[in-house]
Amino acid sequence: MRFDAPENVRAPWLRFYGKVPAHLDYPEGSMTDAVMAVAQRQPDTVAYTFQGVRTTYRQMVEQAHRVARAFAAAGVKKDDRVTVCLPNCPQAVLCFYGLNLIGAVATMIHPLSSVGEIAFYLRDSGSRVAVTLDQFYGKFQEVMREQPLDRLVVATVGDALSPLLRAGYWLTQGRKLKTPPLAPPAETWRDFLRAGDAYEQPYLVRRAAEDPAVILFSGGTTGVTKGILLSNLNFNALGTQTIAMATTFEPGQSMLAAMPIFHGFGLGVCIHTILIAGGTSILVPRVSVESYARLLKKEQPTYIAGVPTLFEGITRNPYMREVNLACLRGVFSGGDSLSIELKKKFDLFLREHGATVQVREGYGTTECVTASCLTPYDMYREGSIGLPFPDTYYKIVRTGTTDELPYGQEGEICLTGPSMMLGYVNQPEETANAMRVHPADGLTWVHTGDLGYMDEDGFVYFRQRIKRMIVTSGYNVYPSQLENIIDAHEAVQMSCVIGVPDSYKMQKVKAFIVLRDGVAGTPELMESIWAHCRRHIAKYAMPYEIEVRESLPKTLVGKVAYTVLEKEELARQSA
Secondary structure: OEOOOOOOOOOHHHHHOOOOOOOOEOOOOOHHHHHHHHHHHOOOOEEEEEOOEEEEHHHHHHHHHHHHHHHHHOOOOOOOEEEEEOOOOHHHHHHHHHHHHOOOEEEEOOOOOOHHHHHHHHHHHOOOEEEEEHHHHHHHHHHHHHOOOOEEEEEOHHHHOOHHHHHHHHHOOHHHOOOOOOOOOEEEHHHHHHHHHOOOOOOOOOOOOOOEEEEEEEOOOOOOOEEEEEEHHHHHHHHHHHHHHHOOOOOOOEEEEOOOOOOHHHHHHHHHHHHHOOOEEEEOOOOOHHHHHHHHHHHOOOEEEEOHHHHHHHHOOHHHOOOOOOOOOEEEEOOOOOOHHHHHHHHHHHHHOOOOOOEEEEEEOHHHOOEEEEOOOOOOOOOOOEEEOOOOEEEEEOOOOOOEOOOOOOEEEEEEOOOOOOEEOOOHHHHHHHEEEOOOOOOEEEEEEEEEEEOOOOOEEEEEEOOOOEEEOOEEEOHHHHHHHHHOOOOEEEEEEEEEEEOOOEEEEEEEEEEOOOOOOOHHHHHHHHHHHHHHOOHHHOOOEEEEOOOOOEOOOOOEOHHHHHHHHHHHHHO
């Protein structure tokens, strides 16, 4: 499958591609078809590792088919949505590809999401079946009171380990888990697979490139949580483009998959891209400073990818002192803007640890899976997020319009290409707002809601987000969502949530509240508000502070002036 260059679209960056082709050939079929093609060429190459257990492409394909049969036996059919609420573990990978084999849609969500969030994801996606880990079963019991499921498959980390490692796991971490006994509709991963082994009906469904394959959740352009429906082509195009832009991908190389599988970066780049490149994905279920350093030292990966906070943490990691990074042929940063200072700091750190590469910053949105723009391997321009991927086109338009601006002028970043989403789930108005046909060229463009500009050579520069959003440790947090949750507490009159600059997280969340008349902010009441937040807000989005105020600043039209609060916090930090 090939995409012709669109007419009437300026693309000055094409002359800078060098050994990167301007146009690529993309797989015609499904995501799994692309991985199966690799398995046929190199069946004995290790596809992924987990806690020391290595799985070859041949074994992965066999296991994916086993999981596909199990889903079919559970009644999952073509186009059904199944929620996968797992960390980076083999079961998550096998569910992702197993569902694709039967033509179902994998809905990937954060295991640390709150009860209310998970219930929303299930309801919005239409999922009647879900897969999670035993440590989250208690949470799902609460979820199912609000949003029932036909079937809940409960896996354990031990299911993916060798017998020896499994015994060690149950003697250490496993015995600490206080998991309630499973009750219908819940079943163990092993029973789920056994039912599939006995299933003798046809289960494979042939899927085309344009067919839906995955739902990832994001805040879109307004801060309201939306499911983003992505196709097989979207993921295969991302992988093909990333391989081309990296220029150094070769079969047998490895990627440290520390970015989570429910995130477009982790799923699309750290897993699917490296698999269709014939490499090895090193699955990291949970990251700590010690474990990350240990994996770098032991596995010597060819590539690492992460958010700026991860790289900032690496530079301060005492366990990294004796780690040799000469193995690295690519270091990619995304999920948030990489400051010039942090890039210089991390590049120096890489040199001091034997690496010959520099960190390459990328940019993208979940509406295009993840990255769609990357700093060239041999050309860095300070402050730039790089050049668009092959067959992906960028333009800068006057905010609120489709009118393209001249080079150097700041406006909204728009993009189009083969990784562009199918649309938002159950949100036709939001889809129409984000995906617009531009009269000048007749193409559909994603309006990112981000401000930036392009220079005359086509290098793109990110400035800031038009939408009000907080980015903390690479995760998008939408103040309006948190305010709705906090305002739901019976003692709260109104609230305002802002992002406060933080040297490690980039931003941390702070909430301001006004209590209802006659309500005193006693320690007991504040603990009640904190408990309310913990129940309804994911851990990564939790405020670090809740400040009670008599009133909140307002604009002339009566809206809460959150920018005033942001300025006050900045002044307080600099005082």
